[in-house]
Every structure is written in C-alpha cells, then in structure tokens.
Amino acid sequence: MSNWTASRLPKVRDGLQRLLADPGSALRASLARSGRDDTAAQLDHVARSLGVADLYWVAPEMAALSVGAAETIPQVRWTDADRPSTHGLLVFDGGIGTLDYENVPIPVDAVSWGPHPQGLLVSYYVARGRLEDQLAERGARIDTTAVPPLVPIAGQSLAVDDNWQDPGELPDRDRTVLTTLAAAWALMQQPTVIDRVPVEVERKIRAAYGRAGRGDPEVTLVELRRQYRLSGQPPLDPDQPGRHYKHRWIVRGHWRDQAYGPQRSLRRPTWIASHVKGPEGADLLETATVNVWRR
Numbered sequence: 001m002s003n004w005t006a007s008r009l010p011k012v013r014d015g016l017q018r019l020l021a022d023p024g025s026a027l028r029a030s031l032a033r034s035g036r037d038d039t040a041a042q043l044d045h046v047a048r049s050l051g052v053a054d055l056y057w058v059a060p061e062m063a064a065l066s067v068g069a070a071e072t073i074p075q076v077r078w079t080d081a082d083r084p085s086t087h088g089l090l091v092f093d094g095g096i097g098t099l100d101y102e103n104v105p106i107p108v109d110a111v112s113w114g115p116h117p118q119g120l121l122v123s124y125y126v127a128r129g130r131l132e133d134q135l136a137e138r139g140a141r142i143d144t145t146a147v148p149p150l151v152p153i154a155g156q157s158l159a160v161d162d163n164w165q166d167p168g169e170l171p172d173r174d175r176t177v178l179t180t181l182a183a184a185w186a187l188m189q190q191p192t193v194i195d196r197v198p199v200e201v202e203r204k205i206r207a208a209y210g211r212a213g214r215g216d217p218e219v220t221l222v223e224l225r226r227q228y229r230l231s232g233q234p235p236l237d238p239d240q241p242g243r244h245y246k247h248r249w250i251v252r253g254h255w256r257d258q259a260y261g262p263q264r265s266l267r268r269p270t271w272i273a274s275h276v277k278g279p280e281g282a283d284l285l286e287t288a289t290v291n292v293w294r295r
Helices: 006-021 026-033 037-051 060-070 128-136 175-188 203-211
Strands: 054-058 088-092 098-101 104-107 110-116 119-127 150-158 194-199 219-224 230-232 247-251 254-260 266-272 275-278
Touching: 006 037, 006 054, 006 088, 006 150, 006 194, 006 203, 006 219, 026 037, 037 110, 037 119, 037 150, 054 060, 060 175, 060 219, 088 175, 098 150, 104 119, 110 175, 119 128, 119 175, 128 150, 175 194, 175 266
Parallel strands: 054 088, 054 219, 230 275
Antiparallel strands: 088 110, 098 104, 110 119, 119 150, 194 219, 247 275, 254 266
C-alpha cells in the first residue's frame, strides 16, 4: 500500500490536515476549476476533525475480516456509542476495496470521521503509493512535496440517531466502505476478537511534537487475536436424554444480535468468530473448513 507504517501515522495525518486546510492548495484549486469550490467549508471541517482524531492502524488480517464480515452485517448505526472515538482516522493496511468516483474505481485505504451539522461526516482516502504506481505506468510522476501519503477521494454525511439502519439503504457508491467501517467498529468493541496495541511512534516525530508543545502522539494498532478456539462439549451420558455428538464441526463466523448495557436492555450486532464445537478429541468432520486468523 505504501512505504510508511503505523509509527509514522501522526506525521501523515498532519500532512493531510495541512493539505485540506490550505486555501491555496492544488486540491482546492482543482475543486474551484470544476465548479465545486463550495466544498471549501467541508474541507475546513474535515481538517479540524483530523486535528483531534484518534489514530488507528488496522492490520491486514483484521482488515480482511472487516471486509468479509461487512457482507453479512445485519444493521448499521453511527452514534457515539458505536464508534471507537468521537473523531478518528483509521488506516486499513491492504485497503478495503474500491469506490466508484466519477465512474473511476478508486482504492480506499483509510477512512476518517467526525461530528458534522448533518450528523457524521465520513471521508475516504487512497494511499499516494497506489497513485504513484498507476502514473508510473504512464510515464508520469506525483509531486510528493505537495501530495501527502494519504489523498482525499470523497466523503459522505450520515444521519446519527439511535435507530439501526438496513445496509441496503446506504448509497450504492458508499455501501461497501461504510459497512466495512461499521463492521470494523463493532469488532473493535470485542476484546475476545481483537487486540488494541499501542504503537511506538518514530522518535523524530515525537520530538517534533514536543518542540511544538503538543502532547505525545498516540497510534493504536488493531489486530486479530487467535481465533481457532476449541469450544468442547463432552459426550452426553447415553442413559440420559439428549444428543450424543460423535464429531467436531466448524461454526463459521457470523453476526449475532447481542444484548448489552444496563440490565442487558440494549442490543447491537456482535461478531461470533469461527470456532470448533463438539466433544474434545473427536474427529473433525472432513467437510469442515478451518480459517485460522493469526496475530
């Protein structure tokens, strides 16, 4: 995706913020030429949100699970309780597919979000390295001094309320990205599925933050825990009523409408990871397929 890693994400965020906030940037000039200079206020809004955003780096396996789980997520919602932070920038290592922008498929490598007068504003970004590769094939180059490692593509405002939304109601263009984001958020709230690990930011970046009087930059690595788990069920006493299982089998990953909150009165989609069921030591059914997600 790029030649930079999670340890440099604060610097990448700062460069993206400067690009969006700069009234003389090539990005704003391009928008003005296309008659879209009315988006300047929105760019200012995204820049301010990035300035206070929590930073997340999603490991490739976690990104892949988010994409797969998004295909069957039953409902989505965009409230503060559903997000890992009020403002955030989340990089999916390896990307999460493409977004059709003006009839051109553009890869999506990162998403940011933050409150907006219309609810929640979600913005999409592509890694500059992908654009460099495409242009190199045509004998062209990108001015890396003017274009940050993450390049904004588009955005979408979403209504925020307590009602769950059917994913089919999302805009066609944005559905894959938004359901993947919602799936990632839901997974990030499940410590049995994922680990959140602090990333050691590069020393030069920490020093620059210190000279500027800013607090230490923080980045969270989001990665999968080991999900090949044995959920054994011992054989039942043959003299007692009930089923007697002779094999083990795979329960594939799926969503469950799980109770949570005060007196378990609230409900939200919860991912149930793939796992093995059946009596310990029994043969695994040959038709079963096991997917092992490694940290």
